[in-house]
Amino acid sequence: MIQVARAGLVIALVALTSGCVDTPRTAGGLQLGLADAPLRAPTRIDSGPRFQFPAGAWQQGLEGTTVLKLLISQQGTVDSTMVLQSSGHPSLDSAAVAQASVLRFEPAEQGGEPVQVWGRLPVIFPPADELESDERTP
Numbered sequence: 001m002i003q004v005a006r007a008g009l010v011i012a013l014v015a016l017t018s019g020c021v022d023t024p025r026t027a028g029g030l031q032l033g034l035a036d037a038p039l040r041a042p043t044r045i046d047s048g049p050r051f052q053f054p055a056g057a058w059q060q061g062l063e064g065t066t067v068l069k070l071l072i073s074q075q076g077t078v079d080s081t082m083v084l085q086s087s088g089h090p091s092l093d094s095a096a097v098a099q100a101s102v103l104r105f106e107p108a109e110q111g112g113e114p115v116q117v118w119g120r121l122p123v124i125f126p127p128a129d130e131l132e133s134d135e136r137t138p
Contacts, residue, residue, distance in 0.1 A: 037111040042072045042119060046104035051123050054091045062089045063127045066096040070121055074114040076105040087125060096123040 064087025071080035081100045083093050100121065107114040 039115070039117070040109040042076065042105040042108040042117060044103060045076070045106050046102075051096060051099050051125070053125060054095045057089060057091045057095070057125070058128060061128050062087075062092060063125055064088050064092050065125070066093045066123045068096055068100055068121045068123060070100060070103070070119050072105050072107065072117055072119055074107050074116050076107045076114075078103050078105075079116070084120065092123075092125050096125075099123075 065085070066083060066087040067085035069082045069084045070078050073079045078101050081097050083097060086093050087096075100123075103121075108117040109115065
């Protein structure tokens with residue numbers, strides 16, 4: 001019986017050390033696993049145009065900051081966008097959401113693998129007098 005128990009223990013240790021068994025670890029009652037590996041945040045890699053003022057908003061002198069929540073895919077594309085904090089002007093918020101969909105990122109990584117993550121992006125639409133007349137992009 002002791003020999004069988006030793007054999008089972010040896011097999012379990014070999015499986016654990018060789019990575020054959022995906023057994024989550026626990027610490028203080030919390031289950032640990034890949035989700036606890038260090039996360040490298042996504043970085044913007046596109047050099048596309050800056051966010052454009054909607055024409056009517058520019059002419060009306062609107063300004064504000066729209067804070068967006070972006071779902072960045074494992075491929076670095078924006079899969080979903082929502083407004084976390086409104087600028088107070090629906091036209092600015094809509095422009096920020098529409099233009100965020102074309103952003104490209106180097107995806108986040110966790111445990112050496114690309115992962116999907118949510119991120120926050122403030123889009124600032126400054127007062128018109130702070131921009132040159134030919135620079136309508138915040």
